[in-house]
Amino acid sequence: xxxKQLNANSFEKVIGDDLEACxxxxxxxxxxxxxxxxxxxxxxxxxxxxxxxxxxxxVEVDKNxxxxxxxxxxxxxxxxxxxxxxxRLVGAIDEDQVIEKIAELLES
Amino acid sequence: xxxxxxxxxxxxxxxxxxxxxxYGGRAKLRTxxxxxxxxxxxxxxxxxxxxxxxxxxxxxxxxxxxxxxHADCFGVEFSRDEVVSVNxxxxxxxxxxxxxxxxxxxxxxxxxxxxxxxxxIPGEKRLRxxxxxxxxxxxxxxxxxxxVVVVGSGDQAIEEGMYITKFARKVTVIVLHDEGVxxxxxxxxxxxxxxxxxxxxWNSTIEEVLGETNVEGVKIKNIKTGRSSELACQxxxxxxxxxxxxxxxxxxxxxxxxxxxxxxxELMETDLEGIYAVGDNRVKYLRQIVSAAGDGAAAxxxxxxxxxxxxxxxxxxxxxxxxxxxxxxxxxxxxxxEFGTLLEQVNQELLAPYKVVKIDMATxxxxxxxxxxxxxxxxxxxxxxxxxxxxxxxNDKENLKAQLR
Numbered sequence: 001x002x003x004k005q006l007n008a009n010s011f012e013k014v015i016g017d018d019l020e021a022c023x024x025x026x027x028x029x030x031x032x033x034x035x036x037x038x039x040x041x042x043x044x045x046x047x048x049x050x051x052x053x054x055x056x057x058x059v060e061v062d063k064n065x066x067x068x069x070x071x072x073x074x075x076x077x078x079x080x081x082x083x084x085x086x087x088r089l090v091g092a093i094d095e096d097q098v099i100e101k102i103a104e105l106l107e108s
Numbered sequence: 109x110x111x112x113x114x115x116x117x118x119x120x121x122x123x124x125x126x127x128x129x130x131y132g133g134r135a136k137l138r139t140x141x142x143x144x145x146x147x148x149x150x151x152x153x154x155x156x157x158x159x160x161x162x163x164x165x166x167x168x169x170x171x172x173x174x175x176x177x178h179a180d181c182f183g184v185e186f187s188r189d190e191v192v193s194v195n196x197x198x199x200x201x202x203x204x205x206x207x208x209x210x211x212x213x214x215x216x217x218x219x220x221x222x223x224x225x226x227x228x229i230p231g232e233k234r235l236r237x238x239x240x241x242x243x244x245x246x247x248x249x250x251x252x253x254x255x256v257v258v259v260g261s262g263d264q265a266i267e268e269g270m271y272i273t274k275f276a277r278k279v280t281v282i283v284l285h286d287e288g289v290x291x292x293x294x295x296x297x298x299x300x301x302x303x304x305x306x307x308x309x310w311n312s313t314i315e316e317v318l319g320e321t322n323v324e325g326v327k328i329k330n331i332k333t334g335r336s337s338e339l340a341c342q343x344x345x346x347x348x349x350x351x352x353x354x355x356x357x358x359x360x361x362x363x364x365x366x367x368x369x370x371x372x373x374e375l376m377e378t379d380l381e382g383i384y385a386v387g388d389n390r391v392k393y394l395r396q397i398v399s400a401a402g403d404g405a406a407a408x409x410x411x412x413x414x415x416x417x418x419x420x421x422x423x424x425x426x427x428x429x430x431x432x433x434x435x436x437x438x439x440x441x442x443x444x445x446e447f448g449t450l451l452e453q454v455n456q457e458l459l460a461p462y463k464v465v466k467i468d469m470a471t472x473x474x475x476x477x478x479x480x481x482x483x484x485x486x487x488x489x490x491x492x493x494x495x496x497x498x499x500x501x502x503n504d505k506e507n508l509k510a511q512l513r
Contacts, residue, residue: 031246032152032169036145039188066250070322072343073237073247090237092145094190094206 003056022053117213122149124387125219127404133182148172215411222350231317239323244268254342265347273305376407426493
């Protein structure tokens with residue numbers, strides 16, 4: 001299942017209004033490291049239905065979003081809970097790191 | 109369990125692995141490529157390839173898409189997974205993956221490539237994604253109008269550095285060597301020296317990446333004078349070489365050099381039977397897409413022949429209803445050849461209670477090794493693959509008959 005893409009507006013709604021516990025991967029089309037990480041998230045996503053959101057931001061389309069978090073590279077996975085930015089993972093990570101982070105967030 | 113058994117498993121989906129897959133698939137071997145991340149390997153990091161025959165200019169990802177498509181045509185299977193451990197000690201090689209699968213294969217080609225080397229200096233890991241970067245295609249745009257430091261002077265460092273100048277205000281290259289000496293190709297060096305946005309710091313290395321939440325500078329050490337200095341910047345790109353991703357093989361018993369490269373011969377054979385190493389995983393002179401592809405082709409053909417031999421041996425010897433006389437001979441040795449004729453004659457005269465299978469020791473070293481045969485001619489009597497006895501060499505017909513009765 002592919003990740004739902006966010007733009008500036010939907011980002012505001014999901015994180016700011018709905019206060020959803022979720023992760024957002026900041027990525028771009030021609031980044032080979034991203035191409036390795038995105039499928040990991042797509043595979044994990046069904047295991048967290050209704051518990052934890054999985055979203056995607058294309059930094060080429062929504063520059064203001066990555067500038068807002070002063071990101072200096074992709075891929076980066078940002079984790080949010082109750083409207084707050086909580087943690088992030090950078091670069092070629094594996095699924096265990098994501099699973100661990102989600103568990104931390106859901107328990108906190 | 110049955111569906112996880114393959115003739116050939118290729119670990120890694122870069123140009124070497126994909127070429128091996130094309131050859132394996134075409135030879136009708138049941139072939140699987142296990143690849144973590146995106147198919148194409150490090151080639152994906154190259155924006156422009158101008159030296160792969162038949163393609164005057166193509167991007168890395170596009171070329172690898174063509175390789176993958178070609179492998180798909182021949183029915184090769186792909187699994188996105190990571191190999192965590194292997195057991196190469198038996199004829200059936202076992203490969204365990206992160207997703208908990210256990211695959212079996214008759215032959216394995218190791219083609220898992222390399223990854224960027226880390227310097228492991230303070231700040232490098234902490235500031236990754238906050239100014240520390242390893243891929244210009246992915247990240248150069250984040251440094252629009254800023255100052256960037258590039259560490260290294262090989263092809264990748266200089267070419268990626270020039271690409272970064274399209275976005276950055278200034279790119280400072282930290283070079284280990286004396287003034288004017290770069291490790292990269294001459295064309296790129298000349299272009300870099302002419303690029304007004306490129307600056308060079310010679311005889312130097314980088315000691316630390318500075319900054320709280322984002323990169324604010326680097327600490328540079330001049331290796332000639334020993335003096336350290338700081339340079340303000342917003343980004344640091346590391347291109348300090350590659351290391352082979354062969355760590356998962358360290359308990360497999362395969363021979364590796366201290367840097368993790370696997371020595372392989374012209375057939376890409378390693379020191380383990382049925383295991384081949386190709387591309388960036390092996391000790392070699394040239395590391396290009398075209399040479400990786402060449403390695404892949406050689407390994408797949410060698411693996412195909414090995415599997416064929418294994419299968420033939422299994423049908424003719426291990427599964428034979430008759431007892432087998434396994435004759436190890438040397439085609440260059442007349443005594444050896446005459447003995448073969450005599451053995452067949454004796455068997456006929458005894459009304460053929462045995463099947464005679466001849467093994468040329470020059471070409472089938474694996475089998476000779478397996479039965480620990482060092483001299484020719486040698487004969488082992490087998491029943492369903494189990495050794496019953498060894499014959500004593502004799503050119504006397506009656507003696508041989510007596511031994512076979």
